[in-house]
Amino acid sequence: MRWVVGSAVFVMRLAAAVDRVRLLKAIGLMALGYLATPLVALGLREFTDAAVSGRAGTATLVITGVAVLLVMELMLGHFAHLSYFEVGELAETDLNERLIRTVNGSSGLERLDDSTFADGVNLVREELGKTRTAVESVLQLGGLVLQMSLTTVLLVTLDPRLALLPLAALPSVLLGQRAQGLVERAREATAESTRRTRHLLDLATSPASVKEIRLFHAEPPLMLEQDACWSRTSAALRSAHLRAAGVRALGQLAFALAYGGAITLVIWEAARGRAGAGDVVMVITLAVQVSVQVAGSATLLTALQGVGRTLDRLTSLQDPAPPPPAARADRSGRAAALVGASVPEAxxxxxxxxxxxxxxxxxxxxxxxxxxxxxxxxxxxxxxxxxxxxxxxxxxxxxxxxxxxxxxxxxxxxxxxxxxxxxxxxxVAPLFQDFARFELLLRENVGVGDVARVEEEAAVTRAVGQARADGIVAAVPGGLSGLLGHGYGPGVELSGGQWQTLGLARCMMREDxxxxxxxxxxxxxxxxxxxxxxxxxxxxxxxxxxxxxxxxxxxxxxxxxxxxxxxxxxxxxxxxxxxxxxxxxxxxxxxxxxxxxxxxxxxx
Missing domain, CATH: 3.40.50.300 (P-loop containing nucleotide triphosphate hydrolases)
Known part of the structure; x- marks a missing residue:
């Protein structure tokens, strides 16, 4: 439950930060739409009683109201979706930026060499796309809670004992969370194997490596290794999912028994003359709604539990604050306090x-x-x-x-x-053996050497000239505005030497x-x-x-x-x-x- 509550609070704060107006609009529309659902059951009771007693005018008026409520239920949810979907996309963008800052925020590269850190990053990267729907999940869960509250009030008006029907959903919710925990632990246990599987898949499909793989006839052993890794991973995950499904089934069985008991109770009361036909119709309708509410809540809670774990992982990946400067002994054994220093101009x-x-x-x-x-x-x-x-x-x-x-x-x-x-x-102006090949515009490829001046054509042109890369610029359609690489559009693929020359031009962007x-x-x-x-x-x-x-x-x-x-x-x-x-x-x-x-x- 900690992950659910924590992630719900975090998601709502994040959504309010990225677009408060759209969020409030979505909340209002969804609240009205969700409240309309239990009122439909109330309307059906009044319609049934009016129809049975021959009050045609009242029945017509009530069924018209029910139709309006059904339209509200459908349309308001749709219009709310238009608002919270955009908020969800903005929230996902914000979280992706946080992940990028986390991976690149440490002062050195030490953490990138840590396999545990790499596994955590891989898990967050795989799951972060699902956080786009987290805003929707929180709003829908809030709507279901509001809807279930009104449903409970309506049930209590018939028989106080029916208030236990929504409470019967609690075992299903708790067991659903337990089931999700089983799946999450399996994912964590197989993180390294999953990363290796994806690496082998990348090797087998990357243009940079596939030529050697084919010439060396290495496809069979690579495929066997990839298949073995994936088999181990999928077996562990399959086992966890099966156990989780069994746990969820127990929760659903408990609610199904309560559901059947509620309907039996109302029918028994009707047979004794203590409830009318409209009451039976309303209880059956509300019981169906409670069933849907419980199933929906369990699904949403599971999703939010997963989001909570992802957010926890993202937080745990963040580089801890650097320790305060301490005294360090020099070679003479004297301790000197470390204080901040600045880079000399020369x-x-x-x-x-x-x-x-x-x-x-x-x-x-x-x-x-x-x-x-x-x-x-x-x-x-x-x-x-x-x-x-x-x-x-x-x-x-x-x-x-x-x-x-x-x-x-x-x-x-x-x-x-x-x-x-x-x-x-x-x-520092570096050019490494494994220099980066940025599949961006040529201007951006060079200009990233001094990001503040990436749009300054004069600076980029000067760096290109110093690196003697003018011939590359002339050969690329569009010149500095031409796209490089085939990964993200119909760009120009360069030779290794040409990429390396552009890497040299990036170094030349730094003038001092x-x-x-x-x-x-x-x-x-x-x-x-x-x-x-x-x-x-x-x-x-x-x-x-x-x-x-x-x-x-x-x-x-x-x-x-x-x-x-x-x-x-x-x-x-x-x-x-x-x-x-x-x-x-x-x-x-x-x-x-x-x-x-x-x-x-x-x-x-």
Missing amino acids: LAEGIRLEGVGFAYPGTGRMILRDVDLTIPAGASMALVGENGAGKTTLVKLLCGLYRPTSGRILVDGADLAEIPPREWRAR PLLLVLDEPAAALDAAAEHAIFDRYATLSGEAGHRRGAITLFVSHRFTTVRMADMIVVLDGGEVVENGDHRALVSHSGLYSELYHLQERIYR
């Missing part, structure tokens, strides 16, 4: 890492260990290492997407953990970055194309470094690109094993020299 010293370690949440496995590193302002730095060495993790830490598990990162002496994440990220990042964005390109990309980026980042001391950080497996950096950092097993420029590292005969000469022999 870098004077650079970025320093002191004893930085990191483990992804829930794994306990250290990806980086005790990393000490100084990146001077205005410098370019390349990260080198074998796969799994920790290069991308270090990049994410410097971008502020994660916080170190141990140690700290200093930006011109200020702890990055104390700089507001939004402020620092606004000064302090950190420019390229994390293997051209891994799928040939060496010449990659070198051209990095050369273009180096020219632009050099200008930023000269103006604001900006630091350029890039990751690449190609040493023809790596040697362009002012300094090269070699990672192995999450630790810095070498640090210097290309000439010094090659002559050192360490890991860098080994990797460099190995690649050199391959190219030769």
